Amino acid sequence: MSDQPRVEIYTKENCPYCDKAKDLFDSKGIEYEEYNVTGDEQLFSEMVDRAEGRKTAPEVFVDDELIGGWDDTSALEETGELDEKLGIADDETDDAVEHRKLIIAGTGIAGLTAAIYAGRGDNEPLVIEGDEPGGQLTLTTDVANYPGFPDGISGPELVNNMKEQARQFGAELKNGIVDSVDDSSRPFRVELTNGDVYTADAIIAASGASARTLGIPGEDELMGYGLSTCATCDGAFFRDEDMLVVGGGDAAMEEATFLTKFADTVYIAHRREEFRAEQYWVDRVHEKVAEGEIEIMKNTELIEIHGSQAEGVDYVTLVENEKGHPTDRLEDPETEEFEFDVGAVFFAIGHTPNTSYLEDTGVEMDDEGYLRTQGGDGGGQTETDVPGIFGAGDVVDYHYQQAVTAAGMGSKAALDVDEYLEDVERADAAGMEAAAADD
Numbered sequence: 469m470s471d472q473p474r475v476e477i478y479t480k481e482n483c484p485y486c487d488k489a490k491d492l493f494d495s496k497g498i499e500y501e502e503y504n505v506t507g508d509e510q511l512f513s514e515m516v517d518r519a520e521g522r523k524t525a526p527e528v529f530v531d532d533e534l535i536g537g538w539d540d541t542s543a544l545e546e547t548g549e550l551d552e553k554l555g556i557a558d559d560e561t562d563d564a565v566e567h568r569k570l571i572i573a574g575t576g577i578a579g580l581t582a583a584i585y586a587g588r589g590d591n592e593p594l595v596i597e598g599d600e601p602g603g604q605l606t607l608t609t610d611v612a613n614y615p616g617f618p619d620g621i622s623g624p625e626l627v628n629n630m631k632e633q634a635r636q637f638g639a640e641l642k643n644g645i646v647d648s649v650d651d652s653s654r655p656f657r658v659e660l661t662n663g664d665v666y667t668a669d670a671i672i673a674a675s676g677a678s679a680r681t682l683g684i685p686g687e688d689e690l691m692g693y694g695l696s697t698c699a700t701c702d703g704a705f706f707r708d709e710d711m712l713v714v715g716g717g718d719a720a721m722e723e724a725t726f727l728t729k730f731a732d733t734v735y736i737a738h739r740r741e742e743f744r745a746e747q748y749w750v751d752r753v754h755e756k757v758a759e760g761e762i763e764i765m766k767n768t769e770l771i772e773i774h775g776s777q778a779e780g781v782d783y784v785t786l787v788e789n790e791k792g793h794p795t796d797r798l799e800d801p802e803t804e805e806f807e808f809d810v811g812a813v814f815f816a817i818g819h820t821p822n823t824s825y826l827e828d829t830g831v832e833m834d835d836e837g838y839l840r841t842q843g844g845d846g847g848g849q850t851e852t853d854v855p856g857i858f859g860a861g862d863v864v865d866y867h868y869q870q871a872v873t874a875a876g877m878g879s880k881a882a883l884d885v886d887e888y889l890e891d892v893e894r895a896d897a898a899g900m901e902a903a904a905a906d907d
Contacts, residue, residue, distance in 0.1 A: 471555065472498060472499065472554060472555060472556075473530050473531040473553065473554060473555060474501070474529075474530070474531055474532075475493060475498055475499070475500035475501070475528070475529070475530055475554070476500065476501045476502075476503065476528070476529040477489055477490060477493070477500050477501070477502050477503070477526050477527070477528050477529075478503045478505055478511075478515040478518075478519070478525055478526060478527040478528075479502055479503065479504050479505070479525055479526050480504060480505050480506045480525045480701075480704060480705075481504065481506040481704075482700055482704075483525050483526065483700070483701050484602070484606040484607050484623070484624055484698070484700065484701060485525070485526060485537065485538035485698065485701050486525050486526040486538075486701075487606070487624055488538055488542075488600070488601050488602070488606070489526040489528055489538050489541055490502070490526075491601060492541065492542075492545065492601075492643060495643045496551075496554065496556065496643075498554055498556075503515070505525065506704065512705075515527055518534065519534060519536075520534065520777070521693060521777045521778050521780075522536075522537070522692045522693060522777075523692075523693065523694065523702070523705040523706070523780065524537055524692045524693075524696060524701065524702045524705065525537070525701060525702070525705075526538060526541075528540075528541050530553050530554065533553070535550075535553075537692060542599050545643070545644075545645075545662070546599070546645050546661035546662065547661065547662070548662045548663060551662075565657075565665050565666065565667055566665075566666050566667075567655065567666070567667045567668070568592065568593075568594045568666055568667070568668050568669075569591050569592050569593075569668070569669050569670065569889065570586055570591045570592065570593045570594070570668060570669065570670045570671070570672065570885055570889075571593070571594050571595075571596065571646075571656075571658055571666060571668040571670075571671050571672075572586070572593050572594070572595045572596065572639075572671075572672045572674055573596050573598065573646045573671065573672070573673050573674060573675045573825070574595075574596070574597075574598045574603065574673070574674035574675040574676050574822075574861070574863075575595055575596075575597045575598060575601050575602055575603065575627070575631065575641065576600075576602065576603020576604065576605060576627075576674060576676045576861055576862070576874065577603060577605055577626075577627070577630070577861065577871045577874040577875050577878065578603075578674040578676075578860040578861025578862070578874040578875065578877055578878035578881070579595060579603070579672070579674035579675075579676075579860070579861065579878060580595070580627065580630040580631060580633075580634050580878070581630070581860075581874070581875040581876075581878030581879050581882070582672050582674055582860055582878035582879065582881045582882040582885075583595045583634035583637075583639040583641075583882075584630065584633055584634045584637055584639070584879075584882075585878070585879050585882030585883060585886075586639065586672075586882040586885060586886070587634060587636075587637030587638040587639040588637050589882065589883075589886045590638070591670075591882075591885060591886060591889065592638055592639075592640075593634075593638075593639045593640070593672075593882075594639075594640050594642060594666065594668075595634065595639055595640065595641045595642065596642055596644050596645065596646050596660065597641060597642065597643050597644065597645075598644075598645055598646075598675050598676065598822070599645050599678075599822075600676065600678065601643070602623075602624065602627040602628075602631075603627070603676045603861075603862075604676060604677070604819070604862070605623040605624075605626060605627055605871055606623050606624050606627055607623065607698050607700055607701070608622070608623035608700070608722070610622065611623055611626055611871065613870075613871075613872070614626065614871050614872060615872060626871075644660040644661070644662060644664060645660060645661045645662075646658060646659075646660060646661075646675070646825045647659050647660055647661040647825055648825050648828065649671060649825055649826055649828075649829050649857070650828075650829075651829040651830060651831075651854050651856075651857065654669075654856070655667040655668055655669050656668050656669075656670075656671055656856065656857070658671065669856065669889060669892065670856045670857070670858070670885045670888055670889060671856065671857045671858070672850075672858045672859070672860055672878075672881045672882070672885060673823065673826060673831075673839060673852075673857065673858065673859045673860070673863050674859070674860045674861045674863065674878060674881070675821075675822040675823065675825075675863055676819075676821075676822055676861060676862045676863065677819030677820055677821045677822060677862040677863070678819055678820055678822055679697040679698075679815065679817075679818075679819055680815070680817050680818050680819060680820055681697070681815055681817075682714070682770065682815065682817065684770065684771055684772055684773065685771075685772045685773070686772055686773030686774060686775065687773060689776075689777065690773050690775055690777070690780070690781055690813075693775070693776075693777045693780050693781070694706070694773075694775055694780035694781030694811065694812050694813065695773060695781060695812075695813045695814075695815070696812070696813070696814050696815070697814070697815045697816075698814075699713070699723035699724075699726050699727050699814045699816075700723075700726060702812075702814075703723075703726060703727045703729070703730050703731075703812075703814075704729075704730050705812075706730065706731070706811050706812035707730045707731075708730070708731070708732050709730075709731060709732060709810070709811025709812050710731065710732050710733050710734075710735065710809065710810045710811055711727050711730075711731040711733075711734050711735070711810060711811065711812045711813070711814065712734075712735045712736075712737060712770070712784060712808070712810040712812070712813045712814070713727065713734060713735070713736050713737070713814045713816055714736075714737050714738075714770050714813065714814070714815050714816065714817055715736075715738065715815070715816035715817045715818070716736075716738035716739070716740060716742075716743045716744050716745065717743070717744045717745050717816065717818065718744075718745045718746055718749050719816040719818075720736060720738070720745065720816035720817075721736075721743070721745040721749030721750065721752065721753050722749060723814055723816050724736050724753060724756070724762055725749070725752050725753060725756060725762075727814070728756055728761040728762060731761075731812075733760075733761065733762070733763060734756075734761060734762045734763070735762075735763050735764075735765055735808075735810065736753070736762060736763070736764050736765060737765045737768045737769065737770055737786060738764070738765070738766055738767075738768065739767065739768065739769045739792060739793050739794065739795075740766070740767065740792045740793065741766050741767055741792055765786070765788070766792075767788055767789055767790055767791065767792045767793075767794060768786050768787070768788045768794065769786065769787055769788075769793070769794050769795045770784055770785070770786055770813070771785050771786065771787055771795060771805075772784065772785040773785075773813055774807075780811065780812075781810060781811055781812055781813055782809075783807050783808060783809045783810065784807070784808050784810055784813060785805065785806070785807055785808075786805070786806055786807075786808050787803055787804065787805045787806075788803070788804045788806070789802055789803040789804070790802070819862065820836070820837060821836065821837045821838050821839070821862060821863045821866075822863065823837045823838070823839060823863050824837070826839070826857070829854055829857065830853055830854045831852045831853055831854050831857055831859075832852065832853045836866070838863065838864060838865075838866050839852055839859035839863050839864050840852065840853065841858070841859045841864055847883070847884060847887050848884050848887070848888075849880055849884065850864075850877060850880050850881040850884045851884055851888070855888070856888060856892075858881040858884055858885055858888075859881070860874070860877040860878045860880065860881040861874040861877055861878060862874065864877065865877065
């Protein structure tokens, strides 16, 4: 090992954010020591002590300095501060801007499928990984409904296979996050959060969506200290505790089912009477209810989380009204507010599209930030209001949000890009011929 600082990463088994952290350091060529705390109480206690009470993985240290979990590490990567801490920051000023035919923002299923198709089409895509490399599917332990895998496949394995497939067809994957796109001239100017700048003839926005939070008291203080948005990452740290899952969609049902491996009892709080999840997951949950492992709290919402970073989550405050959406009926005398003892809370309440980097462009979005694409029949269905910028996956689709539909949209986007680039090339050639004739 050279003069690089000492990097230590505490991890656990089946932890997608741990894999993201390791992949980040691997991509930088940085050696690190990995401590897997699964089943090792002494090592787990050491991690909690060094991480100032945090009970989530990963926990990253550089020369004994606590960097934090994946979100903290990723935030430092965005600003370039991580490279400074690692002693690999490039102090040279280089004004050269690299040009690419196609830049794809995001390495979820949509982005990777687009990369596979674009690579096969000789469009040499540069794929920017984003702040959640691999997308939401890396948080899924068992993908049972993706065609071609009758025995199921884990989300991380599926994503890694697709990355390798994209690379085989010539795609280049780069760690980074797109900060802004300038569409005022052609080619487009694409700037990353670390300051890197590219130009591109076409862009596919496939940057996915990020987990939502509630913005309630106790949330900021206890995130990572008993509150989490990833059950598969952190559930094992709260073994034998009562756990609360907030949500009513597929993710909430899947996470609640997964947590029964570790919890004393899993409680699901949903603000309505009916679940939004597909029937498969509802049936799975009701099987666990029958076995006494899950209890459902309908027409119930979480309004506060109580605890401390030293002791974790102690209890929560809930409100319930049989008409549903109780926080809209706080003045209703039939709305009951009560305290409830749990040792961990998991949010599974949907996602917000990662499209802020397109806000200063002519790309049209709805009120929640989802991209508007052309749709309809024929080619160009994935093109936005800005010719040359295309959208695929969860940045567009707020309804289906399935891996297979994201893959289909990613393939459409790559094919639309190929047709667009061919049209641009023909137009440029015609313009040159006309100019030569005028001479």
